[in-house]
Amino acid sequence: xxxxxxxxxxxESRRGILLLFIGLxxxxxxxxxxxxxxxxxxxxxxxxLGGVDQMLWVMTAYILASTIMMPVYGKMSDLIGxxxxxxxxxxxxxxxxxxxxxxxxxxxxxxxxVIQGLGGGGLMILSQAIIADVIPARERGKYMGVMGxxxxxxxxxxxxxxxxxxxxxDWRWTFWxxxxxxxxxLAAAIALLHLPQGTVSKPKIDVAGMVTLAxxxxxxxxxxxxxxxxxxxxxxxxxxxxxATVVLTVLFVFAERRAAEPxxxxxxxxxxxxxxxxxAGLLIGVTMFGAIGYLPTLLQMTFGADPxxxxxxxxxxxxxxxxxxxxSGWLVSAYGRYKWMPLxxxxxxxxGLALLGILTPETPLWQFCIYLGLMGIxxxxxxxxxxxxxxxxxxxxVVGTATxxxxxxxxxxxxxxxxxxxxxxxxxxxxxxxxxxxxxxAAQLGDISSxxxxxxxxxxxxxxxxxxxxxxxALTPLFIAMVPLALIAFALLCFVKEVPLKTxxxxxxxxxxxxxxxxxxxxxxxxxxx
Numbered sequence: 001x002x003x004x005x006x007x008x009x010x011x012e013s014r015r016g017i018l019l020l021f022i023g024l025x026x027x028x029x030x031x032x033x034x035x036x037x038x039x040x041x042x043x044x045x046x047x048x049l050g051g052v053d054q055m056l057w058v059m060t061a062y063i064l065a066s067t068i069m070m071p072v073y074g075k076m077s078d079l080i081g082x083x084x085x086x087x088x089x090x091x092x093x094x095x096x097x098x099x100x101x102x103x104x105x106x107x108x109x110x111x112x113x114v115i116q117g118l119g120g121g122g123l124m125i126l127s128q129a130i131i132a133d134v135i136p137a138r139e140r141g142k143y144m145g146v147m148g149x150x151x152x153x154x155x156x157x158x159x160x161x162x163x164x165x166x167x168x169x170d171w172r173w174t175f176w177x178x179x180x181x182x183x184x185x186l187a188a189a190i191a192l193l194h195l196p197q198g199t200v201s202k203p204k205i206d207v208a209g210m211v212t213l214a215x216x217x218x219x220x221x222x223x224x225x226x227x228x229x230x231x232x233x234x235x236x237x238x239x240x241x242x243x244a245t246v247v248l249t250v251l252f253v254f255a256e257r258r259a260a261e262p263x264x265x266x267x268x269x270x271x272x273x274x275x276x277x278x279x280a281g282l283l284i285g286v287t288m289f290g291a292i293g294y295l296p297t298l299l300q301m302t303f304g305a306d307p308x309x310x311x312x313x314x315x316x317x318x319x320x321x322x323x324x325x326x327x328s329g330w331l332v333s334a335y336g337r338y339k340w341m342p343l344x345x346x347x348x349x350x351x352g353l354a355l356l357g358i359l360t361p362e363t364p365l366w367q368f369c370i371y372l373g374l375m376g377i378x379x380x381x382x383x384x385x386x387x388x389x390x391x392x393x394x395x396x397x398v399v400g401t402a403t404x405x406x407x408x409x410x411x412x413x414x415x416x417x418x419x420x421x422x423x424x425x426x427x428x429x430x431x432x433x434x435x436x437x438x439x440x441x442a443a444q445l446g447d448i449s450s451x452x453x454x455x456x457x458x459x460x461x462x463x464x465x466x467x468x469x470x471x472x473x474a475l476t477p478l479f480i481a482m483v484p485l486a487l488i489a490f491a492l493l494c495f496v497k498e499v500p501l502k503t504x505x506x507x508x509x510x511x512x513x514x515x516x517x518x519x520x521x522x523x524x525x526x527x528x529x530x
Contacts, residue, residue, distance in 0.1 A: 016192065017134060021143060023188020024127040025150055026181055027086070030093055031123035032151050034062065034116055034178070036158025041171040048171070049106045060225045061110045065117025067221065067411045068214045073122035074404020075206070075263040077129055078397060083193045086126045090189060092119030094182035101175035112175070125407055128387055129400040130193065137392040137501040138336060141385075145329020148384035152322035152376075155292075159311050208255040209263045216248035217412070224415045228423025264405050265398075273393045276496050277386045278406045280342065280489040284386075285413030287349055287482045288379055290421035291356065292317070294475055295372075301456060301471040302361050303368075313365065317372035317379075324380030332501070338388065339498040341381045343490060348378030350486035357480030361468050392501055421482075425475050433470040441466075 038045070038058065046058070077085045096115030103109035131143050165173045219241045231237045256262040269275050292314070299310040332338045352375025359368065390406045391399050437445065445463055456467050 020134065020188060020192040021131070021146075023185050023192060024130060025146065026185040026188070027090060027123045028127045028147055028150050029154060030090075030178055030181055030185065031066075031120045032154035033158045033161070034093075034120055035059075036154055037162040037165075037174050037177075041162045041166040041174045044166050045109070045171045046106070049103065049109060057106075057110050058113055060221065061113040062117040062120065063225075063411075063415060064218055064221050065114045066121035067408065067415070068217050069118055069121030070125050070408040070411065071213065071263045071401070071404045072210060073125050074129065074400040074402075075261065077126055077400040079261060082126055082130050082133065082400065083189060085122055086130070086189050086193065087186065089119040089122030089126060090182050090186045092116075093123060094119075094179055094186075097175045097178035097182070101172045125400070125404045128391075128407075129403050132391045132399045132403070133396060136503050137388065138503045139333050140388060140391070140501075141329040141332025141338070142326075143329070144384040144388050145326045145332075148325030148329070148380060149322045151383075152318045152325060152380070155321075156311070156315055156318045163311075204260040206255070206259040206261055206263050209252060209259050212248050212252035212255050213263065216245050216252055219245040219248060220412065221415050224419030227419060228426060233423070263401070264408070265401065268394075268398075268402060268405060271393050273496050273499070274390055274402060274406065276492045277342075277389050278409050280346070280492045281383075281386050281406055281410040282413035283485045283489040283492075284346070284349065284379070284382055285410040286417030286420075287353060287485050288417070289414040290417030290482055291353060291375070291479060293418045294421060294425060295356075298359075298471065298475050299368075302359075302468050303365065304457060313369065314372065316369040317376035320373040320376030321380040324377040325384060328381040328385060332385065332388065336501050337498070338385055338501070339493075339496055341385045342389075342493050342496075345378040345380070345382030345385075346486050346490035346493060348374055349382070350378075350483050350490070352376075352378060353479045353483050353486060357476050357478075357483070359472065359476050361472050388501075389496065392499060417482075421478055424478055428478075429470060429474040432474050433466060436466045436470065437463075 042058065073085050073089065093116050096112045096117070096119060098112075099115060100109055100112030103112055128144070128147065131140060131147075135143055161177075162171075162174050165171065165177070223238055223241045223245065226241075227233050227238050253266070256264060256266050295314065296310040299305040299313055305313060328341050332341070352371055355371040355374065356368075359371075387403060387406060390402050394402045433445075434442065441463060445459070445467070456464065459467060
């Protein structure tokens with residue numbers, strides 16, 4: 001039996017929804033800032049703790065833990081309700097922040113980041129799922145737009161805030177600041193979140209699926225993080241991790257086909273809109289993080305910007321992303337049409353990448369900012385709308401699982417994009433600069449990997465030109481190489497069916513036979529659930 005209502009009983013007032021939404025935004029802000037605020041504090045942090053050789057793990061530990069936990073939180077929230085998992089996620093994130101702030105050495109710092117990740121994986125997923133529980137899809141666009149804007153703001157504010165705290169206070173406050181924000185989000189979750197308790201009284205936990213997915217994800221992210229950096233791509237370690245990824249993925253698929261409550265149900269992929277938007281989201285994730293992860297390096301090494309200016313030069317992209325995310329969300333809520341948005345977004349991303357691919361050291365910075373803004377508009381009208389399409393394709397009893405699954409694959413794309421582009425950039429840089437120098441000039445330049453922006457500015461004129469153009473020529477063709485990914489995403493999104501956005505919230509009461517058995521979603525009817 002299905003019941004359709006416009007609001008849960010505890011959220012009839014606009015004030016109640018607004019207060020709850022502010023709490024959810026704080027929860028998302030915690031997750032978003034945790035991935036950006038440490039970037040500026042990293043050199044001081046690892047230097048003080050004596051762990052420069054373990055610096056990569058500060059970021060990898062969080063990404064690994066949060067990615068693994070995304071589908072777990074999504075599935076558990078569908079089974080037992082959203083409130084308990086959200087409270088657990090906030091508490092874990094705050095506990096990890098405290099441990100990181102008190103860390104006496106790198107081991108404790110990395111442990112704190114793991115615990116942060118265990119909580120952070122649920123903050124974004126559950127916030128998006130909870131909005132789906134209290135706001136019908138027809139009105140949800142403007143709320144999703146604000147959520148997208150949070151990530152745009154954190155991308156710029158995080159590094160600036162981290163740098164200010166490190167210079168003016170202490171790097172440990174990049175962790176301590178999460179405590180008051182987390183406590184406010186926790187109070188909002190406890191006091192304002194009153195939703196159905198879930199669909200199953202005694203859920204059957206998919207242990208085999210969780211273990212195999214965790215293993216496959218860990219191996220894949222380690223391949224992406226270590227390949228070309230710590231280990232050569234053809235080293236036994238990377239090859240072994242690659243084989244383990246394939247084997248564990250196959251085991252995961254078998255486990256999900258047999259599980260009573262799979263954490264990523266295979267039946268989701270029978271729904272056309274879910275499959276198309278998830279695949280497109282993965283490709284967009286590759287292009288987004290493959291580009292923005294290395295643009296600050298390009299600005300510093302090719303255009304001579306200092307770290308602060310390089311961060312500020314990213315503002316046009318994030319500002320455009322913020323505005324376009326808010327405007328697209330408002331347009332969806334006002335008019336109910338949405339298919340054109342991710343299509344336009346994918347084309348703008350492709351165009352932005354193509355323009356970034358023709359940059360030269362002589363390009364005026366104002367042109368660079370326009371190219372970034374174009375890409376920011378594309379990302380803003382794309383990312384949150386894809387999540388909305390997924391949520392609109394399923395009843396609320398599985399919206400947590402569907403939301404978590406699509407975000408999980410997007411995160412995988414982000415990890416792969418950042419790692420693969422970084423590895424190719426490094427290889428090309430060494431080759432291009434090495435080929436351009438005579439042996440005596442190479443000896444004068446020294447180790448390319450140890451070059452800093454200040455060191456480049458102090459180089460003799462002929463070496464300066466080689467290095468500046470080398471960095472530019474090593475990176476910009478990779479932007480053009482990513483254009484086909486955005487175009488493939490566009491092609492996939494052309495086949496998305498624009499199902500009218502639901503104007504009510506469906507509460508599915510699952511029959512006992514389904515509660516004790518496998519989740520069933522009829523793929524042919526899923527498009528028409530309203």
